[in-house]
Amino acid sequence: MAQSAQAPSRATVSLVGLMAMVVGSMIGAGVFSLPQRFASSTGIAGALATWAVAGAGTLAIALVFQRLSTRRPDLDAGIYTYARTGFGEYVGFLSAAGYWASSCIGNVTYWVLIMSTLGQWIPALGAGDTPLAIACSSVGLWLFFLLVRAGATQAAAVNRIVTVAKIIPIVVFLAVAAAALDPAVLAENWRSGPEAGTFFEQLRGTMLLTVFVFLGIEGASVFSRHARRRSDVGRATVLGFLTVLSLFAAVTVVSYGVLPREEIARLQEPSIAGVMEAVVGPWGAVFIAAGLIIAVLGAYLSWTLMAAEVMFAAANDGVMPRVLGRENRRGAPGNALLMSTLLAQVVLILTVFAEDAFAFALDMTAVMALFPFLLTALFLLRISGVRPRAAHRGDAAIALAASAYAMLLLASAGVELALLASLFAAPMTLLYVWTRRQRGRRPFRTGEVALFAGIALTAVVVVWALATGRLAI
Template sequence: MAVAKLSLPTLTTMVVGSMVGAGVFSLPSRFAAHTGVAGALIAWAVAGTGMLMLAFVFQTLAVRRPDLDAGVYAYAKAGFGEYLGFFSAFGYWASACVGNVTYWVLIMSTAGAVVPALGDGDTVLAVALSSVGLWLFFLLIRRGVKEAAAVNRIVTVAKVVPIIVFVLLALFYLDPQVFADNFAGADYAGSLFHQVKGTMLITVFVFLGVEGASVYSRHARRREDVGRATVLGFLSVFAIFASVTIVSYGLLPMGEIDRLRQPSMAGVLEYAVGTWGKVFVSVGLIVSVLGAYLAWTLMAAEVLFVAAKDDDMPRFLKRSTAADVPVPALVMSTLLSQVFLIVTLFSDDAFDFALDLTSALTLIPFLLAAAFAVRVALAGRRDRARAAAASGPGARGGAGPPT
């Protein structure tokens, strides 16, 4: 069975497609609930630097350990054994499935502005419609990985355009006085340290997906493309996320942004240009979220599949079709998302619940991957030291010191 090979542009859109999803459309109100412009700038600098280092980790490991597939899981196992490898795979897979739930909740919440019965995406009707969407995407992906990746490439381009338009319009309508009033943060935000701390889980969530190319490394046409796609995708998305957050502070006071219905980006643009702005962002959100859902479903199934091939998951999960689709792993991923969709019926705030749970589940696999990179670097340094010692003047066969 031939494995579908993906080019550098396609791998890069896997990274961008998995990172640009529901989170970016919720950034204005999520940030405004905690911090002003100064805190936001610091938060993005901290999170951006940390995630850039993580992107470099995945870039380095893709080159130094090309024998390892499915990134996050494989690195944890290679570095710390089967036990932590299993929990890394399980945690990453669970976080991907829970993250997929945020996409459907946000779609239904967006539509809820027109159809009240959908509420904030957590009503019985919303869950029923989301469930239909879950299984329709299952059927799409079952047709083939290469076809699904091609669809993701097209959707990624389509969903970035409305976000860029939002940033440009917000800059055009930006009120310097409102921006200045929001700079230090509102009274409810607390100290600057408190403000920055409050945004950390938010920034972790929106950067999830930076490992997208690494997870799909076995499909790469050239192994070095995995690292390049990771860094290119991260830098593109970081610029988008930071821009969306900062320009929003120039249109409305923090308190008003905080009270906006999700997706808050739609409410911000509606204030600037009218109803059509809200509709424009809402359509962009639906395209964006569906594309991100596709990318994350592919990655969730891939992690289970590779772990099963390494005998760290039940054997039935390593079966795949002639089109290179791991159907049992895809079924399990869809089922877990279905379970969490039902759980949202009993949550006070379904979107924030799923978002925070996703962030928490992903932190440990990321930490293990970074720790493995440290071990690889130290081992490489020791090997170079031994090689230098072996080839030095006093080494066997060398000239030795003059007598």
């Protein structure tokens, strides 16, 4: 989301600008953790299978956004509007809240990864989850809040620099690793050992990571109201996705040609720094660390703006309280930014209690994003039979493929992560009730009461399970 920080006026963003939003949003913390996360679960065969499945599934999701951008151009406030239009106010609210939470939780992974990177030279920072690391991350969290709140111009200046800078270390890594690639090591890493489990279990261990690294594919859709041409939204989504898929798959595969799989699996995050160091020495790790910090801060800026944009648009669309739809005198959505930063702060503190702070935040980010993606695909499926034209042929097939992929990923995530999502959805419903009362409407319609009761009951059970040790994070 390279240009998103500009908060442009209506209909000013070109195809290149929209594509930059997609690519810029997806290239962040995830790419730097690909070697270790894949190697700890599978070999090259499993990695290629994962990228094939993830590529096909995510392409289906990208095509869903492409079709909806032309089929329902009136829905220009982003991803949550599809759920709201198709399935009602409360489901639309949950979609907006879930997507917003995904953005905020994802921001936490950036700070954990930065502190983990610096922890290689400052032991007190550990893996990014020590008290000192949490304190330093919190300072950074609020400094960025002040930067974005000060106005879009300052944020855009920073974002333009890091958009280019974040690509450089990845390209250098690919060139160095490809030059050092050992065919014998590559062949040895083709398959993983029996300890990795069945082939399906290996895929399951890597699928959620692919969701995380592909988050941002909807970036052009979120800012679709700023597009110069509506048709550019879909093109930017697909072109941006194909670019990033090629890059991510290449980073994963070349790493298997440098070190044995077992050694890659033991690397500390960011794992591409360890692979780089194995080829060129200590300076390689320093180079990657510097590039990572620039890339992650740029992605963090993009996602901070993305999260605020979702809440701001939802508030102005009547889904969130009016207070979140206000801009400060510098044109920034101050209240939405404040709420986003507060949620990130809470999650950052919770990482102290997680066994693996980075993995926990990463997986929760993916799960929270899957629900809005699933609802978007189901919305296209719902309207695919309504006044179909020649240009709309294949809508149902695309929607079915995207829906099946999202449900497969939710199943792969495990019931524990899905249950933990209720701890967010239940209290957030208070905002929904507040919003409805502001507009003189009753809180729930028939059927929505049952949905809320199910979410609330699940949240109570999860709290009990956490308190008794039956569920751990």
